[in-house]
Amino acid sequence: MNDTATLIHACYGAYQSRDRKAFESLLADDFTFSSPLDDNIDKAAYMERCWPNGTEHQNFLIEKLFTDGDEGFVTYRCERADGSAFRNTEFFKTHAGKVRHVDVYFGSDIASEVNEEAIQAILDGTIEAIRARDAQALLKDYAEDMIVFDVLEPLRYVSSKEVGERAAQWLSSFEGPIQYELKDVDITIDDEVAFCHCLNHVIGTKKDDGEEIDMTWRSTLGFQKLDGVWKVTHSHASVPFNMVTGMASTNLKVS
Structure with missing residues (x-):
């Protein structure tokens, strides 16, 4: 597993275990995040807006992971606490062992x-x-x-x-x-x-x-x-x- 793949796995592991300190340490100071609901928000806004949603998520299963240098694409399945699940794809940009940007593409529920x-x-x-x-x-x-x-x-x-x-x-x-x-x-x-x-x-x-x-x-x-x-x-x-x-x-x- 290369450095980019290791970093991506560490991010999902910290997010799933709700280890905020470990998760934030993996993000660059100039980290930005985009999704259909978020337009290039910064690290502070992400932690305020998106981090709390993780309490509903019980398990992440990485189904596909492709990396090219400092970039990577991930498709994962996430199971919610109520037993339902969904699948998303995310694009990572990293630098010097930190995540600098993530684009998330929402998938549908896979109930x-x-x-x-x-x-x-x-x-x-x-x-x-x-x-x-x-x-x-x-x-x-x-x-x-x-x-x-x-x-x-x-x-x-x-x-x-x-x-x-x-x-x-x-x-x-x-x-x-x-x-x-x-x-x-x-x-x-x-x-x-x-x-x-x-x-x-x-x-x-x-x-x-x-x-x-x-x-x-x-x-x-x-x-x-x-x-x-x-x-x-x-x-x-x-x-x-x-x-x-x-x-x-x-x-x-x-x-």
Whole structure:
């Protein structure tokens, strides 16, 4: 890493850690800053106007950094304290180990990326909970009034309490470890709602008769952001059936 890149990394590190003294020490006395909202303001104006905004920013991830001598371009992703994020590009001019000027070009919010990560985290948590046969862990991402259409009777479950009881019953029916995975996961997200569809595959041994289970079923999940937190509000599981025998086809495999 060259001196310009090291200086730029140090600036973001000090800004993220809210170390004002360290940050100011990296700026030249004649430092200036420009953005769509700021026209070549000086160091004092920057510290008064822009530095306080950093309390809303939790994490900077530098995605691209190009330097040429004393100049550098940076594209970064910044995550806010509320879980949202945005992406900006900044142009640095440096001299003698100090930053002399920064131009910032505002990007758009990238909530969709953050939201997809949150949904994926719920799915990953579901996998871990089922493998651990932990019904309570499974419930932590479920809305209290969620509705579930399961492959077994009754027609529906209408609360996380009912879903938890059903999950505990199912998980306790296995002897030993459970192999469980989600395949062909497809997620569609808006700002406040999302859904995904996937194939569920489980392998395990039934406790009552020792039967080996190797089953695949389909599921669609509905999500809603409630008080800023993504929750599962609906789950619909199904299996196709054989029209000749009238029996459910639980042994189908992904082609």
